[in-house]
Amino acid sequence: MEDRTKIKIKDLNLSIGKQKILKDINLEIPEKKITVILGPSGCGKTTLLKSLNRLTDLYPDMRVSGNIMIDNVDILHTNEDITLLRQKMGLLSQRPYPLPMNIYNNVAFGLRISGRKKKRYLDKRVEHYLKMANLWDEVKDRLKDPASALSIGQQQRLCLARGLAVDPDIILADEPTSALDPISSEAIEKKFVELKQQYTIVMVTHVLRQARRIADYVVFMYLGEIIEQGTASEVFDNPKQDMTKQYLKGSFN
């Protein structure tokens, strides 16, 4: 790959009890591109994504080994503050989970906990990131409303704004459009294409068409293993592995 590598995963293994979730993952994710992780449900895509910002720590019976280098720091074996590390990555989950507070505070949350509390500064940042997520015009008159009052599509954009507000380098997205209607999905997709100017985006999906539309790089996973990886044109137009070919033909899901 000619692009600069942002995330480099070496021999990553992850298991819960005796069950192996991820097997010998080796992967390079390029900077400022959209890398799509494709694969049928239950193949470990989400787990891979979560191990990137060490949300795997939440599950005490999960065992992780290997290296994940982000900007040449091995995040699995680092002394760096885990909260700082997580702030480098914005996370979008399958369904939006707005924090139980109003719209404004959802976006300001990350800023406040990292110690930036001046109201005028926060006002500006909140507006900036809501605009960035194309949500500002819809919510500017009701910033004090609870975030749960928004539609699902709006909530997902709010979660995007909230994630962007902590100024990450990387956006991790776990099937971010799976709960959304087609119009909201398209809005998110378009946004991602725009955002890759500034951010490294890693997106998990099982929607093949979506991957074709926006992916620069594609990683195909099956049963915890990486079957094939490469640029979108390599993988989609000229897959090397039989399994990839079959998956692209839609013969299994």
Place this chain on the structure above:
Amino acid sequence: MIIGLVIVILLPFILGIGLYIKSILLLEDQSLFQLLFSGDWRPLSGKFGFLPFIISSVWVTTIALMIAGPICLLTAVHLTQYAKPWVLKLMQPVIDILAGIPSVIFGVWGILVIVPFISDYLAPFLGKQTSGYSIIAGAIVLAVMVIPFILNILIEVFKTLPDELKEASLSLGATKWQTIKLVLLRKAFPGVISAFGLGVSRAFGETIAVLMVVGNVASIPKGLFQPGYPLPALIANNYGEMLSIPLYDSALMLAALVLFVVVMLFNMGSRFAISRLEEKV
């Protein structure tokens, strides 16, 4: 089956109406307002002021909840957020056993442990004198009794919080404690309130254990170390021994009605809050 269902549904109404009919005699004689807010309890002269009992009940319940509430909240947070999964698995039967102990045993324990503790240590330490049979003794015994009850509900409440919410907060760079304090507790707030509400309705009606340690003196308690006389104790102690004092049984029925209404209101309010929590999650 349907008949059984109808009976169960009608039961609270039948009870409520029955109590009301029984207490009508007294209500025709004296105004409800006067009965509820007078401190004068002299059945022989036909004076039925319920205020001492209502205040005792409120005191005992409030203090019991002030003791049990924080303990339950902290325990529930620890068990669901910090402890290893096996600790929670171990604790759940322990909590259930605690919840299943007959209340008379708590009462005996109160007499043997709490009452002497208060008269010999706690009260002298605070410069007070008391026999130990007091509001505070009732409250402590009651607190211990409602802890398993509230704790069980709180654990359920915290379990219903989605993992993704926690992940969202952590991924924004919040520490675990910030996540609990700013996100999880806030999300669980209606559930916490209703757990406390159900605790109140449970505590307010608890009879025997409180009756055994609270002193049962029918005057408005002036402090925590004074004896009190909660409503359920009033009914339990006097029904059956009221001889033929006119209106006495009607007065006790009214006390029961007040108890019934208060407990039902707290119950309904709490259930309403829980259903709202479930909607939101």
